[in-house]
Amino acid sequence: MVNYNINAINISFTRLGENDKLLTVFAREVGLTKLVAKGAAKPGSKVAGRAELLVVNKLQVAKGKSIDIISQAETINANIKLRNNLNILGCALYHLELTKSFGHQLAQESAIYYDLLLSSLNILLDGYPLWYTLKFQMILAKMLGYEPQLSSCVVCQARINDHNLALFHYELGGVICKNCQFNRKNFLKENINAYEVKSTYTASNLVMGNYTHITPMILKQINKLNEASPDILVTTENVNEIQLIRTYQLYKNFLEFKIGKKFNGFEVLA
């Protein structure tokens, strides 16, 4: 039997029969993958603890016919501290949700993404978990090639300033100026109609469907976060809670639009 070793974080699982779990992990070496964890559904077993969400393991894996099987697991970080606070845990679970949805697109950059994910989870404990979660969303969007156009209008390319900023358009992937909002109401309408026809995505779940209003303050918040290095010291000066939540929602909706489904987000435990 061929064996291989990986470093992986547990992303999600389903029950497999009486005693086993089918684990989805993100591995530094191979990206998103599904593995059988035998005995992991037996309560109280050593294996059960290692198969919990957010646990980082060094795994020895045996090649199976269709799905590979974990033969040995050594826990590197159980991430217990992430569970001590519901707000932090909600943010951590949202990291997993994003990884489960977009991880298959990151196979080529699995090592970079794995390191980013683990460091972002770790930094949630430093306070301001929503700030770091938003930063994580933004880096993920960039890695996926979804970086939004924010400095000029996606329709007419006019430079965006505090006075002409109108909308953020999910499908066009950026901001729209007031001029285009008023002159091109039909354009926006056509886009929404076209989108509804070709997609099964329930746009009605989103704020205003295909686009949302964006204020200069929120745009400033996004630019501030984009410029900030991940290890910047966060202070109350950097953080305006209401703007932060709105900015987080804008990016969440944008990523939802890209994948065509709703996320629970950090609010899942709220």
Ligand SMILES: [Zn+2]
């Ligand atoms: Zn415009």
